[in-house]
Amino acid sequence: MKKKRPVLQDVADRVGVTKMTVSRYLRNPDQVSAALRQKIAVALDELGYIPNRAPDILSNATSRAIGVLLPSLTNQVFAEVLRGIESVTDAHNYQTMLAHYGYLPEREEERLTSLLSYNIDGLILSERTHTARTRKMIEVAGIPVVELMDCVSPCIDMAVGFDNHQAARQMTQRIIAQGYRHVVYLGARLDERTLIKQQGYEQAMREAGLQPCSIMTNRASSYSGGGEMLRQAQRDYPQIDSVFCTNDDLAIGAAFECQRQGLSIPQDMAIAGFHGHDIGQVMMPKLASVLTPRETMGQIGAERLLARLRGETVSPSMVDVGFTIIPGGSI
Known part of the structure; x- marks a missing residue:
């Protein structure tokens, strides 16, 4: 059974004031005197009083x-x-x-x-x-x-x-400007932002006269998932020389997979992520990413x-x- 909670009357009795005074204090402590504020605060602590917002909510008052x-x-x-x-x-x-x-x-x-x-x-x-x-x-x-x-x-x-579309487009343009021509987009969850980024990536690729290629999964992003998706990209697109990932989790997973395969980053495989997480900024080499505030x-x-x-x-x-x-x- 639930233990009976102290109510406003219990606090009022402890201090020797009315329930209305305690209620006024709880709504705005400045509405009571400094001496009384101290007494009520002590009583609330001693009783372990838990405010009950239900009356305010039921009366359509602000719930804060x-x-x-x-x-x-x-x-x-x-x-x-x-x-x-x-x-x-x-x-x-x-x-x-x-x-x-x-x-x-x-x-x-x-x-x-x-x-x-x-x-x-x-x-x-x-x-x-x-x-x-x-x-x-x-x-x-x-x-x-x-x-x-x-x-x-x-x-x-x-x-x-x-602007997710513009962010993905600009990062893809940066990768292309470094001389890479077979950039593959890795996307997970297939949520709206992942798909918008994919569109930005595809626009940049087509503007450069390159063929966009994507590896997509509806699974959650993870480091292991990034490694798996890089391996799939290597199977599906053997000419791959770089990946742009919808987030840093996939990008870091792809970087770990490059290490396992003995591939040098960025010489053998360029990798870029999204969101600029701290872990990507302390790895070697530092992860290229889109920093979002x-x-x-x-x-x-x-x-x-x-x-x-x-x-x-x-x-x-x-x-x-x-x-x-x-x-x-x-x-």
Whole structure:
């Protein structure tokens, strides 16, 4: 059985004030005197009081909670995005309610249904592809929404991100400029950003008069997966001299596979990744990658969401945080 939690009346009795006074303190401590604030704080600590937000939620008052839907909790990209979000929400006394959906729109719909049942004040999403019901629920909820990781695709409300297509195109152009002619794209998960990057890669290849070739899998990215995909690329495209990977995990796995085969990077095989993770920047040779400002993206997204909650006008609707090509030593 659940242990009975202390209630407001218990705190009030301990201090010798009314429940209303304690409630006022919990909403805004500055509304009570400094001496009383100290007494109430001590009583709350001694009793182990846990605030009950249900009455506020049921009365349609603000929940001071932001829903955050991420496609993965193991991907370092989204760990950094979340750190950026919470650096802002924590500073403004908002809680984040986190859920992940494994890159599946139908699961995103399920998780969103649950989050909205808690009367969240705003929503941060990580994709542009949503089910019709997800879009309808967001419309009915009438709360501000920020979509991250892309600044080009049409958004529901607000967006903060970068141009995935242009980033992939520019990295491919950099590889070609180094003299490589048989660049193969390695993509995993087949999520929308992986496919957009593939399109950017293909455009750069065709602009250079070269034939685009891809190895794609719907499995999650991993170091071992990168090695497997490089071996498959070598079988399918024997002339391969370089790979451009949808993320650094695949790129580092491909680099390990080159080491196993005794191939020299970049002389025998050039390798480029995406996102500029720290591990790629300390390997030898340093991994060429597209550096994306994930934490900044989360911060700006959260700031714009909270600005809307304060009733402020937020313009423009989409913010481009840009990207940086890191040439490294692997191309």
